[in-house]
Amino acid sequence: MTTAQSHGSPITMIDRVASLLQVFDGQPRLTLAQIARQADLPRSSAHRILQRLVELGWVEREGYQYRLGLRMFELGSKVVQRERLHQACLPFMYALHRSTGLTVHLSALLSHEVLHLERIGDWPERRDAWRPGGRQPAVHSAAGRAILAQLPDAEWLDLSVPPPATVYGLHTLTQLRRDLERVRDRGGVAVDVQGCTAGITAVAAPIGPSGSDLRAALSLCGPAETMPVQEAGDAVRIAAMDIWYASSGLTRRPGRPARAAVITRTC
CATH class of the missing domain: 1.10.10.10 (Winged helix-like DNA-binding domain superfamily/Winged helix DNA-binding domain)
Structure with missing residues (x-):
């Protein structure tokens, strides 16, 4: 020894x-x-x-x-829930990609960043931060802000706002608060127009209701000049809700899924 x-x-x-x-x-x-x-x-x-x-x-x-103790069972149940969520996501992500032509991401909040767990779609090809395993500052990404908007202020007020990658990004906590209010007004849909990466617009919706421990989001990204923001937002919000229902073992909501307009460039 x-x-x-x-x-x-x-x-x-x-x-x-x-x-x-x-x-x-x-x-x-x-x-x-x-x-x-x-x-x-x-x-x-x-x-x-x-x-x-x-x-x-x-x-x-x-x-x-x-x-x-119960804490061990609680932690174990969270692992099972996340695995169930990941498996439930894939069919919806493929369907969303086919119907929109946009790239779909499944992302989770880790401290001050979002981690991309899964991606369906090949664009953008040369952006490591957008690939599975890539990380982005939560405050600068649509997925991150979709999740942050669900959290009590006390859980994110200690966040710093790192310098944005582009001139379109957020610079202060005041701007972040205003953006999160807009996310809530849009029913949980966050929009980032070239703030995270120049030339890329993304829309995202949280998976699960406020208070959920998952802290995960579904997002669509595409070229800023052709991104159908409103239609994509509707589609990703409904897909995120369907994923939550499927992963929770609940009966699928009635109604016809929304479809975003197919953009001219395949992503």
Whole structure:
């Protein structure tokens, strides 16, 4: 064992916590002695780790026995929900791309950025920030502002406004507040006209109602000069609602899906 390991390095501590949690697989309740033995940990170390996990809600104690806490189930359910959402999105994203000719993105809010999880469409080809795995500042992207508009002010007031990439971008928190009000007035649809990237206009709608933990959005982007903003906004809003219903296992809403006008250039 190295010196770092003997003094409890972060990696060693993570390994200990992981080995401790793994003993609950298939065993709903265990005593401290059972946990220490099966995790191959000193009893004192197992007790110290368990005390902290109980404080965090990851483990619960009942008398002399321990079991996984509700916080663990909450985190696990969020992973399942996100995977269900991703699978539910794909058919709607392909349909939206076919009906509009625009590029469709599924994006999630991560701290001060949006991460593009999925993309249907090949345009823009040479823009790394628009590809799956690409990130963009939340305040400068349509997807980011669609999600931010659903959040209480306290959850985004600490956001800074980085310098915009173009002259059309937002520069201050005051401009951001005004834009988020417009998003709410449009029923949750955010519009970015060349503010994130010159020559590209994007419209986005959040997936799920206000208060949802998903913090995900569906968006359409296309060339600024030919982008049918109103029609695209209607289409992406309805598709986002349909995705939410499908991922939640609810009955599909009645009514005919809106279609955006097909632009002259395929994206």
